[in-house]
Amino acid sequence: MGNPTIGSNVDVFSCYPETAHSEDALLEALRQGDLRAFEVTFHTYKSLVYNLSYRILLDREDALDVSQEVFLTLFQKIAHFRGDCSLKSWIFRITFNKSLNKKKWWRRRGKFRTEPLSLLHGERIKTRDNERPDTTLQCQEMEELVRGSLEKLPLAQRAVILLRDLQGCSYEEIAEITGASVGTVKSRIARARAAVQHTLKASDLGRIL
Amino acid sequence: MNCASVKARENDFLDDSLSPEQRAEVERHLQNCQACRTDLELLLIFRKSLRDCQLAPPQALETLIMRGVNHTLQRRPFWQEWFVNFSVWREDGDKRPLFSKLAAVPVTLFFFALILAEFSHAPETTWYPAYAMEQNALLNGQEYVLPVRYTPMVEFAEDSSPLVADDSFVVLTRVDRQGMPTLEKVISAPHNRLLLDLFFNRVEGIRYRPLLKNGIGVDSFIIVPYQKISVVG
Numbered sequence: 001m002g003n004p005t006i007g008s009n010v011d012v013f014s015c016y017p018e019t020a021h022s023e024d025a026l027l028e029a030l031r032q033g034d035l036r037a038f039e040v041t042f043h044t045y046k047s048l049v050y051n052l053s054y055r056i057l058l059d060r061e062d063a064l065d066v067s068q069e070v071f072l073t074l075f076q077k078i079a080h081f082r083g084d085c086s087l088k089s090w091i092f093r094i095t096f097n098k099s100l101n102k103k104k105w106w107r108r109r110g111k112f113r114t115e116p117l118s119l120l121h122g123e124r125i126k127t128r129d130n131e132r133p134d135t136t137l138q139c140q141e142m143e144e145l146v147r148g149s150l151e152k153l154p155l156a157q158r159a160v161i162l163l164r165d166l167q168g169c170s171y172e173e174i175a176e177i178t179g180a181s182v183g184t185v186k187s188r189i190a191r192a193r194a195a196v197q198h199t200l201k202a203s204d205l206g207r208i209l
Numbered sequence: 210m211n212c213a214s215v216k217a218r219e220n221d222f223l224d225d226s227l228s229p230e231q232r233a234e235v236e237r238h239l240q241n242c243q244a245c246r247t248d249l250e251l252l253l254i255f256r257k258s259l260r261d262c263q264l265a266p267p268q269a270l271e272t273l274i275m276r277g278v279n280h281t282l283q284r285r286p287f288w289q290e291w292f293v294n295f296s297v298w299r300e301d302g303d304k305r306p307l308f309s310k311l312a313a314v315p316v317t318l319f320f321f322a323l324i325l326a327e328f329s330h331a332p333e334t335t336w337y338p339a340y341a342m343e344q345n346a347l348l349n350g351q352e353y354v355l356p357v358r359y360t361p362m363v364e365f366a367e368d369s370s371p372l373v374a375d376d377s378f379v380v381l382t383r384v385d386r387q388g389m390p391t392l393e394k395v396i397s398a399p400h401n402r403l404l405l406d407l408f409f410n411r412v413e414g415i416r417y418r419p420l421l422k423n424g425i426g427v428d429s430f431i432i433v434p435y436q437k438i439s440v441v442g
Contacts, residue, residue, distance in 0.1 A: 033282075054264055205254065
């Protein structure tokens with residue numbers, strides 16, 4: 001077992017030779033409780049998990065909670081992972097389930113929250129080149145549009161369109177993650193896209209185009 | 210290819226699952242049809258924005274996760290956790306195992322029982338032994354007379370005879386809800402008849418008023434030695 005405290009600035013990828021990046025080797029190391037393997041996994045998937053949970057829940061604090069739970073579950077339950085799907089699918093399935101649980105948790109408490117000004121999101125938006133203010137501004141506008149479209153979607157449709165368009169999962173993978181059939185996934189994606197199209201058409205963007 | 214068939218293949222076009230011929234057909238239609246092109250462009254922009262405008266995970270995430278991982282690594286076996294976690298106050302919320310919670314139940318019940326036992330005592334029976342004796346005698350159909358001791362030096366009223374030793378005064382009363390007694394029967398009359406009048410007034414001194422369940426009680430007036438009796442009101 002590795003050293004439990006590794007600084008965040010350590011380049012964990014340099015610890016492993018190229019061959020060790022293969023999923024089987026990574027899984028094996030994870031099953032043995034290797035902390036470096038866990039860090040490699042964390043750095044590989046942190047952005048995917050955080051963004052997926054953020055887009056599903058539309059709340060940064062909740063996304064942080066869910067991401068934390070996902071990676072801790074990954075560390076604790078990796079021994080139960082049978083390997084019948086890819087590690088990425090498994091992580092997404094955990095993220096999807098935890099996000100749904102979080103949503104239910106809020107629903108049970110009957111708390112309807114409003115999001116602060118979307119400008120606050122702009123501070124943390126990762127753009128290709130952060131230096132250019134016009135790019136950042138454009139991104140903020142797009143962020144508002146994306147957010148507005150996603151807000152109007154039911155949770156099931158929101159999750160599938162995110163898995164497809166944000167994470168680039170195949171229909172089979174999405175079916176595996178969400179526990180629905182491929183046909184259901186297809187119809188949900190089609191409906192979600194139609195709804196997004198409808199929202200965007202009504203927006204400024206639709207009028208410009 | 211018309212707009213309806215393009216609409217039907219929109220998803221496949223976006224997912225890149227059309228055959229090259231079908232794709233070419235759709236693209237040909239899009240070149241000529243502004244409405245279909247706009248529809249597809251909106252979805253393409255949505256997808257691009259979704260991918261481009263991603264949030265960077267906060268730095269706190271790594272710290273929180275590594276803390277959780279370290280905690281997991283340092284976790285004790287479950288039987289040790291049971292006893293270590295058995296404390297009343299924990300800062301990390303209610304994560305105590307079931308055993309600890311169950312163990313807290315008898316302890317809580319014991320303290321509740323103590324409090325209940327303390328308050329369930331009838332103060333009259335414990336504070337005044339004479340009352341218990343009197344009630345016991347009443348239940349057995351006997352007449353119990355409290356021995357009254359007083360000093361002959363105390364004068365009750367100007368025109369009454371002086372109080373004699375071993376005088377007693379016991380009456381059967383009915384007590385209403387407000388606690389006001391009504392004279393029912395004189396069980397033991399005092400030698401000085403004027404003492405009966407005291408019943409209708411208030412007396413400074415000690416007055417036993419045992420209450421029975423049906424509202425029938427026995428009032429016993431005793432005169433405290435060396436204490437002057439005065440009629441109030």
